[in-house]
Amino acid sequence: MVEGLIFDIKRYAIHDGPGIRTTVFFKGCPLSCWWCHNPEGQSFGRELMVWSDRCIECRTCISACPNSAISISNSSIVTERGKCRICGACAAKCPANAREIVGKTLSAEELMAEVEKDHEFYGESGGLTASGGEPLAQPVFLRVLLKRCKDAGVHTTVDTSGYAERKTLAKISNKVDLFLYDLKMMNPRKHKLHTGVSNKPIIENLKMLDKLGKQIIIRFPLIPHVNTADANITSMCMLLSGLKNIKRICILPYNKLGIDKAKRLGKKARPCAKPSDRLLAHTLRLIKNYGLAVKIGG
Numbered sequence: 001m002v003e004g005l006i007f008d009i010k011r012y013a014i015h016d017g018p019g020i021r022t023t024v025f026f027k028g029c030p031l032s033c034w035w036c037h038n039p040e041g042q043s044f045g046r047e048l049m050v051w052s053d054r055c056i057e058c059r060t061c062i063s064a065c066p067n068s069a070i071s072i073s074n075s076s077i078v079t080e081r082g083k084c085r086i087c088g089a090c091a092a093k094c095p096a097n098a099r100e101i102v103g104k105t106l107s108a109e110e111l112m113a114e115v116e117k118d119h120e121f122y123g124e125s126g127g128l129t130a131s132g133g134e135p136l137a138q139p140v141f142l143r144v145l146l147k148r149c150k151d152a153g154v155h156t157t158v159d160t161s162g163y164a165e166r167k168t169l170a171k172i173s174n175k176v177d178l179f180l181y182d183l184k185m186m187n188p189r190k191h192k193l194h195t196g197v198s199n200k201p202i203i204e205n206l207k208m209l210d211k212l213g214k215q216i217i218i219r220f221p222l223i224p225h226v227n228t229a230d231a232n233i234t235s236m237c238m239l240l241s242g243l244k245n246i247k248r249i250c251i252l253p254y255n256k257l258g259i260d261k262a263k264r265l266g267k268k269a270r271p272c273a274k275p276s277d278r279l280l281a282h283t284l285r286l287i288k289n290y291g292l293a294v295k296i297g298g
C-alpha cells in the first residue's frame, strides 16, 4: 500500500487549473522561498499549529501534554517546540480549536476516494490538482495517484516548483495533462539565496517538459525587491519565448497569507512587500512585448 503525507484537500477550487478541481496539498518541499504562502507545506513531517488568538486560557492543554511542552509564561500559554513530540493530545482536548496537528497520512486509495467524491463536478475540463508543498517530492505516491486518476478519466494537473530529479519528472509526465510550473528567478545566485536551491534543474526540467510536448502554464510570483527587476523578467521571457508549449504566464502578486501561518507554526516569517498597481502594469507590459500570453492571478 502506497501512502503519502498531505496537509489539505481543497474542493471546488477554480484557480488551480481548468474547470472545477479538487486540489490536494502534499506536505514537504525542498525549497524554502522567503515569500511562501503555504509554510505548513514546507516540512516533510507533521507539525503543531497554534492559534493564540482563539485561546480562552482554560489551561486544558497544559495538563493534556505528556511531554510538559506547554506552560504559562508572562500570563500567556507558551509551547516549547523543542519538547513537543507532535502527539496531538493538546489539540484533541482544546475546547477552542486553538491547536491543530497539520499533516495527515493517507493511502493512495483513500485519497482517490476523496477525489472521486467530486467527480460529477469536474465536467470536461476539471479534475485533480496535486499541489503543496512539492508533490514531486513524494514521487511514488504522486505517480500512483495520477495513474488512478487517469484510469478513472480524471484530468490531472501538477502544480510544481520544478525542482526534482529529471527522471522522476519524466516518469510521471505521461500521466499529467497540465503542469502549473513556477518560475521565480533566472539569476542562479539570487535564486539560491531566496529559495535555498539552485534554479538549474528547474530550468532544465522545464525545457524537458516542453520538448515532451506537455501543456505548461508558468506561475511567476511577483515579489518586490526580490525578482521584479526588468533584467529578471526579460531573461525569463527570452527563455519562455523559445519554448513551444507555454500556454500562458500567470503573475501571482505577493500576498501576506504565509506570515500568520508561519507564526502559528512557531517559525520565523519574512515579510515581503505587496507589488503596486504600477509595478504590475509594467510587468504585464514587459511580458506582452515578448508576444507571450500573460494574466494576473492563477
Ligand code: SF4
Residues within 6 Å of the ligand: 048, 064, 065, 066, 067, 068, 069, 070, 079, 083, 084, 085, 086, 087, 088, 089, 090, 091
Ligand atoms: S502536540 Fe503533544 S507534545 Fe506537542 S504540545 Fe501538544 S500535547 Fe504536547
Ligand code: SF4
Residues within 6 Å of the ligand: 054, 055, 056, 057, 058, 059, 060, 061, 062, 077, 093, 094, 095, 096, 097, 098, 099
Ligand atoms: S486548551 Fe486551547 S483554549 Fe485552553 S489554554 Fe490550551 S490552547 Fe488555550
